[in-house]
Amino acid sequence: MIQFSGVSKYYDGDAVLKDISFTIEKGELAYITGPSGVGKTTLLKLIYCAERPDGGQIIVAGWDVGKLKQGTIPFLRRNVGIVFQDFRLLFNKTVFDNIALALRIHDMQPREIKETVNNVLKDIRLKHKEHVFPQHLSGGEQQRIVIARAMVSRPTVLLADEPTGNLDMDTSRNIMSLFREINARGTTVLIATHNNALFHGTGRRVLYLSNTHIEKEAVG
Amino acid sequence: MRTLIYALQTAMKSIWHEKWINLLTVLSVGIGLLILSSFATVTLNVDSALKRWAKGFGMVVYLDGDLTGKAENELKRLFLQDPDIIGVKYISKEQAVRELRRTLGENASILDELDENPLPSSFELKLKRELLKPDVVKKKAEQISRLKGVEEVQYGEKWLSSLNTLSTILKTGAVFLGCAILVAIVFITYNTIKIFFYRRKDEIETLKLLGATRTFIRLPFLIEGLFIGIAGGLISAVALFGIHSMISFKGADILPAIRALMVAPPMRAYMAIVIAGAAMSLTGSFIAVGRIRY
Ligand SMILES: Nc1ncnc2c1ncn2[C@@H]1O[C@H](COP(=O)(O)OP(=O)(O)O)[C@@H](O)[C@H]1O
Ligand SMILES: [Mg+2]
Numbered sequence: 001m002i003q004f005s006g007v008s009k010y011y012d013g014d015a016v017l018k019d020i021s022f023t024i025e026k027g028e029l030a031y032i033t034g035p036s037g038v039g040k041t042t043l044l045k046l047i048y049c050a051e052r053p054d055g056g057q058i059i060v061a062g063w064d065v066g067k068l069k070q071g072t073i074p075f076l077r078r079n080v081g082i083v084f085q086d087f088r089l090l091f092n093k094t095v096f097d098n099i100a101l102a103l104r105i106h107d108m109q110p111r112e113i114k115e116t117v118n119n120v121l122k123d124i125r126l127k128h129k130e131h132v133f134p135q136h137l138s139g140g141e142q143q144r145i146v147i148a149r150a151m152v153s154r155p156t157v158l159l160a161d162e163p164t165g166n167l168d169m170d171t172s173r174n175i176m177s178l179f180r181e182i183n184a185r186g187t188t189v190l191i192a193t194h195n196n197a198l199f200h201g202t203g204r205r206v207l208y209l210s211n212t213h214i215e216k217e218a219v220g
Numbered sequence: 221m222r223t224l225i226y227a228l229q230t231a232m233k234s235i236w237h238e239k240w241i242n243l244l245t246v247l248s249v250g251i252g253l254l255i256l257s258s259f260a261t262v263t264l265n266v267d268s269a270l271k272r273w274a275k276g277f278g279m280v281v282y283l284d285g286d287l288t289g290k291a292e293n294e295l296k297r298l299f300l301q302d303p304d305i306i307g308v309k310y311i312s313k314e315q316a317v318r319e320l321r322r323t324l325g326e327n328a329s330i331l332d333e334l335d336e337n338p339l340p341s342s343f344e345l346k347l348k349r350e351l352l353k354p355d356v357v358k359k360k361a362e363q364i365s366r367l368k369g370v371e372e373v374q375y376g377e378k379w380l381s382s383l384n385t386l387s388t389i390l391k392t393g394a395v396f397l398g399c400a401i402l403v404a405i406v407f408i409t410y411n412t413i414k415i416f417f418y419r420r421k422d423e424i425e426t427l428k429l430l431g432a433t434r435t436f437i438r439l440p441f442l443i444e445g446l447f448i449g450i451a452g453g454l455i456s457a458v459a460l461f462g463i464h465s466m467i468s469f470k471g472a473d474i475l476p477a478i479r480a481l482m483v484a485p486p487m488r489a490y491m492a493i494v495i496a497g498a499a500m501s502l503t504g505s506f507i508a509v510g511r512i513r514y
Contacts, residue, residue: 074431109222
């Protein structure tokens, strides 16, 4: 589903990723980890074409991402749900509208949007907050909305960048179980985190990023 | 289609949310279009007045004194056949004297001193209106004066050329002013839409990351620009109509003939104002949104 072959990425001449190769299979839930600043976010950005590789090939859901034309990029992104590290919620829209936006972009019918968003709101147990603006919600609640927005359009791939960033243990567990549910429904999930506790004992595949390359691969 | 509906909703929200800056923009566009359309109306009126005066324009062809009736008839036939000439009037020596007597009035008795009629007979020719340009008329006059039996051709050369110059100046002015104002409207809308675009920069960035197409992102801004242009156009059309009606009604008290003389802007012109506003504003917002890169 996600395939990197010899991928490199440089910022101002400095290599962040160098000759990276790995594959995430369809239906997998995997982690990518490493210390802060190692290039996890950069790696995710390469997947959804917010950054372009300086070498190598990236295939995501059948798209050759490095070669995508500007006009095609939106169509790749519709297959990839993203849980941004900085959330990227719109503060001038309600919780409902923030989630619905993803479906409006997909050109879904208003009636269908309403039903789908309501279901997702129930899934993340935030139905009662649908008319609230995101800035009035706690960090954990905001995080759940970002996840809801990323998964509501049923993407084939879900990427999450530090999804438990500064949340407490309980909330984190809560969030992680959401990802397991999404994965159980068939979505391939890739989570970037610097926090070992997240994948410890999960039995899932973990890629360790260190100094521009994948140092090792292990089961968490 | 759904994208269009959603874009309409988004645009409407933005129009309402930013109502003051939008109102200001609409008014600027409206005032610009009003100046433009007023000037065009004035030009239209002056031009039609000029044309009306030009209708009375004639060319007088004086004939040789010793021309036979047959030769005069020959000339008349020639003039009547000429497609450029739409009116031919023959004035005989006798008629000419009678007219001169009438003009002289009391002093007409001096004519009695003469034993012979000194006035030549003549033709008064009317030319097609399209030909009433100084150089064309001059050429025609030369051509006629070369005919056998023609003594001299006279016409109001100076008068014709100054009318023509005035009309040309007005038309050129209208075109220049028009272009300047249309460019200004593009710029005004560009400015406003650019401000909105920058204010929503973060949101647009998020939309891009969520997989929104360029159309999805652009459409609300284009609709808003279109709205500004149409609203500005409508305002100026209504204002122009109001001003025109006021002048033709109030003006009639002072100068009763004004209503017969004034030319009302045709319905097409009102539509053109709105369309021009819409097109220019749309262009401005298109430039403002610019190329969207992912
Ligand atoms: N747009 C950018 N321009 C220049 N350097 C960047 C840019 N984005 C990230 N970097 C650098 O690339 C490295 C990896 O960053 P990042 O991928 O954010 O790491 P991580 O997500 O693992 O913390 C860092 O040293 C960061 O400073
Ligand atoms: Mg990061």
